[in-house]
Amino acid sequence: MPKEGSFSEAAYLACYPDVAAAVAAGQFQSGEQHFELWGRREGRQPWPKTDRIHIDEPNDLSKVGGCQVFQGWTTSLNPEDRISVSLNGEKVKSVEIPRPDVERQFPHLNAKGWMFFFEPAENERDYVLSLRIADVTSDLRFTVSPDAVQLADIARKIRRKHLDFLKSALACAMCHASCPEPSMLIGSEWRCPRCGERYDCTSSINFIPKSYPNYDAIKFKGAIYSHGYDATAEDLIAEVTQRGGKVLDCGAGWRHSVRESVITTEILHYPSTDVVAVGEHLPFRDGAFDAVLSLHVLEHVRNPFVCAAELMRVLKPGGRFLAVIPYIAPVHGAPFHFFNPTPQGLLTLFENFSTEAEVSVPRSAHPLAALKELLNAYSGFFEERAWKLLANEKIGDFAARTTDDILKSSFAAGFRQDGMMHLSGNYMIAGKRR
Numbered sequence: 001m002p003k004e005g006s007f008s009e010a011a012y013l014a015c016y017p018d019v020a021a022a023v024a025a026g027q028f029q030s031g032e033q034h035f036e037l038w039g040r041r042e043g044r045q046p047w048p049k050t051d052r053i054h055i056d057e058p059n060d061l062s063k064v065g066g067c068q069v070f071q072g073w074t075t076s077l078n079p080e081d082r083i084s085v086s087l088n089g090e091k092v093k094s095v096e097i098p099r100p101d102v103e104r105q106f107p108h109l110n111a112k113g114w115m116f117f118f119e120p121a122e123n124e125r126d127y128v129l130s131l132r133i134a135d136v137t138s139d140l141r142f143t144v145s146p147d148a149v150q151l152a153d154i155a156r157k158i159r160r161k162h163l164d165f166l167k168s169a170l171a172c173a174m175c176h177a178s179c180p181e182p183s184m185l186i187g188s189e190w191r192c193p194r195c196g197e198r199y200d201c202t203s204s205i206n207f208i209p210k211s212y213p214n215y216d217a218i219k220f221k222g223a224i225y226s227h228g229y230d231a232t233a234e235d236l237i238a239e240v241t242q243r244g245g246k247v248l249d250c251g252a253g254w255r256h257s258v259r260e261s262v263i264t265t266e267i268l269h270y271p272s273t274d275v276v277a278v279g280e281h282l283p284f285r286d287g288a289f290d291a292v293l294s295l296h297v298l299e300h301v302r303n304p305f306v307c308a309a310e311l312m313r314v315l316k317p318g319g320r321f322l323a324v325i326p327y328i329a330p331v332h333g334a335p336f337h338f339f340n341p342t343p344q345g346l347l348t349l350f351e352n353f354s355t356e357a358e359v360s361v362p363r364s365a366h367p368l369a370a371l372k373e374l375l376n377a378y379s380g381f382f383e384e385r386a387w388k389l390l391a392n393e394k395i396g397d398f399a400a401r402t403t404d405d406i407l408k409s410s411f412a413a414g415f416r417q418d419g420m421m422h423l424s425g426n427y428m429i430a431g432k433r434r
């Protein structure tokens with residue numbers, strides 16, 4: 001059944017070249033005529049409005065929270081078309097994200113993903129969200145709960161308090177010279193008078209040095225890293241909070257709740273981010289923090305040794321640190337996933353800076369949980385039919401088969417080539433010396 005919306009002659013012909021050829025040959029008066037006579041029964045799509053502007057999240061507009069991701073995708077005929085987003089008549093900055101799944105679904109159209117973060121304004125509960133691309137508009141009304149408005153207010157207040165703390169903690173990421181008050185920095189570029197390094201603080205406190213080798217490669221790629229703290233991290237935060245201290249959560253991703261005692265950094269500006277920074281050059285004075293957290297971050301840096309040393313530099317002597325890095329995990333967050341250390345490798349990262357350092361396994365990372373996560377990752381790289389065949393294998397039988405036998409099996413051909421760079425047992429490199 002065709003979905004709700006209007007028929008687009010141009011898109012129908014673009015999607016179905018066989019129909020376009022038949023119309024050109026005079027077999028049908030138009031694409032629409034083809035659709036009415038045959039296309040509908042053949043299950044072809046007339047490009048309804050919901051396939052032109054689509055919203056994936058939130059899937060229930062009556063439950064928009066204190067800080068909410070809005071995301072979806074659009075299709076259009078013209079590759080230049082961009083979505084325009086406004087809330088209550090005011091333009092909202094949205095980010096374009098790659099959507100290979102939608103590109104596969106509409107190979108003849110220009111498919112683009114979009115997303116933005118929404119936080120309710122002070123005392124404002126009613127919103128009209130307008131999405132527009134080319135000649136299509138979609139207006140959505142939603143009302144947020146008084147709780148959501150209150151949560152957003154609390155988060156704003158805490159972030160302002162963080163700015164107070166940063167007055168004494170923030171420093172040039174390169175030479176650690178002190179810098180002007182954080183609130184004075186926002187809205188312009190800052191040049192460190194001591195070392196000359198420049199920082200683009202036009203829209204946030206962005207202390208990624210402009211001279212950073214991969215500066216231009218740091219762009220939002222669509223994946224939002226958003227997790228809560230586990231029990232071990234919560235214990236550490238609670239202990240520091242009780243003493244009135246501050247924790248640095250380095251590479252925090254997007255945290256749903258902001259904590260008064262936790263300062264966050266990330267390479268991109270999420271609503272919960274205090275300072276935009278890279279791990280190799282932390283923009284804080286020595287010993288600024290009572291504890292540091294680095295949760296699922298160090299696998300994403302080019303030089304984990306330099307980053308570990310930076311974490312230790314900004315930690316007070318005697319201060320506690322907690323770092324979590326995956327070992328058995330698919331390649332993720334490409335192109336920024338570099339190293340997965342063994343327990344010994346993890347110790348080596350911190351050996352020159354720590355006492356009483358011990359490696360243990362978080363409950364969520366139990367070897368059986370790792371196996372399950374791996375299998376889920378595998379399923380995403382199989383053709384559907386092939387995955388069903390593999391899923392029906394008994395684990396014991398599968399493990400007992402020879403590699404050669406597995407590679408000749410009927411499901412092996414259904415493993416997509418792009419999965420090789422995420423899940424393989426080894427990677428090899430061969431090249432020539434310069």
Ligand SMILES: [Zn+2]
Binds near residue numbers: 192
């Ligand atoms: Zn400097």
